[in-house]
Amino acid sequence: MEFGSNFGGVLRTVSIADALTDDLRSKVLDGVFEAGSIITETEVAANYGVSRPTAKAAIVSLVYSGLLRREANKPAYVPRLTRTDVEDIYFVRINIEASVVSYLAEKRITPEGAEKAVILLAEVHQDAPPSTFVAADLAFHRSLVDAAESPRLSNLYAQLLGEIHLSMVQSRYALGQERIVGEHSKVLRALENGDGDGAKALLTEHLIGACEALSRVFDSLD
Numbered sequence: 001m002e003f004g005s006n007f008g009g010v011l012r013t014v015s016i017a018d019a020l021t022d023d024l025r026s027k028v029l030d031g032v033f034e035a036g037s038i039i040t041e042t043e044v045a046a047n048y049g050v051s052r053p054t055a056k057a058a059i060v061s062l063v064y065s066g067l068l069r070r071e072a073n074k075p076a077y078v079p080r081l082t083r084t085d086v087e088d089i090y091f092v093r094i095n096i097e098a099s100v101v102s103y104l105a106e107k108r109i110t111p112e113g114a115e116k117a118v119i120l121l122a123e124v125h126q127d128a129p130p131s132t133f134v135a136a137d138l139a140f141h142r143s144l145v146d147a148a149e150s151p152r153l154s155n156l157y158a159q160l161l162g163e164i165h166l167s168m169v170q171s172r173y174a175l176g177q178e179r180i181v182g183e184h185s186k187v188l189r190a191l192e193n194g195d196g197d198g199a200k201a202l203l204t205e206h207l208i209g210a211c212e213a214l215s216r217v218f219d220s221l222d
Contacts, residue, residue, distance in 0.1 A: 017054050021057075021058040021061045024044070025065075028067045028078055030130075031169060036080055037078045039059060040076075041055040044058065062076070063076055065161070066160070079166075080170070081163070081170055083219055085163070085167065086214045089160060089163050090210070093141075096160075097145065097207065102200045103196075104144065109147055110191045111146070113143035113147070116143075117140035117184070120139065121140065121180060121184070122177070131169055135165070138161060167214055171214050171217040183206045
């Protein structure tokens with residue numbers, strides 16, 4: 001596949017490797033690089049004017065986060081996720097996040113970041129790119145996990161976020177802004193009340209609903 005003008009962009013004033021990684025990540029999540037697209041070190045280096053080692057580092061980072069896949073002796077590519085992928089991702093998500101909200105409720109912790117994420121999601125314009133809406137949605141969930149203040153748990157969860165985001169973008173589907181805001185708000189109210197069982201049940205129901213909806217869409221794409 002020829003990318004042509006899909007490559008290139010303005011890189012932020014951070015390390016070149018980080019800026020390159022961020023820009024490639026955005027292109028994958030915005031669908032500029034569609035499922036099946038091959039991303040080579042040579043093309044990345046040439047189109048961004050960076051060294052091969054820098055291009056390789058960016059690609060490796062995206063492979064690690066699940067946004068790209070690479071087999072031995074072959075170039076990296078954007079994976080085409082399946083129903084099986086979605087169900088496995090959400091199996092892990094549900095187990096992590098349900099445990100987290102039970103812990104937060106026990107400690108009477110209502111993350112400020114999660115409150116802000118609900119407001120941000122409610123304010124996302126209907127014409128915003130899908131990746132913007134998904135990012136606002138996932139900010140709520142990551143805020144919950146980070147509030148547990150476990151670096152290892154946060155790092156583990158961060159490894160899932162790329163594939164979670166990619167599954168939602170590739171399916172071009174979400175539960176709907178109003179529904180998600182409402183369900184997120186109910187989880188927060190349960191946390192405020194110290195209702196661990198309620199928070200766990202609400203969050204689990206929310207994630208199961210998302211998984212089932214995404215799975216149905218991926219079935220139709222097969």
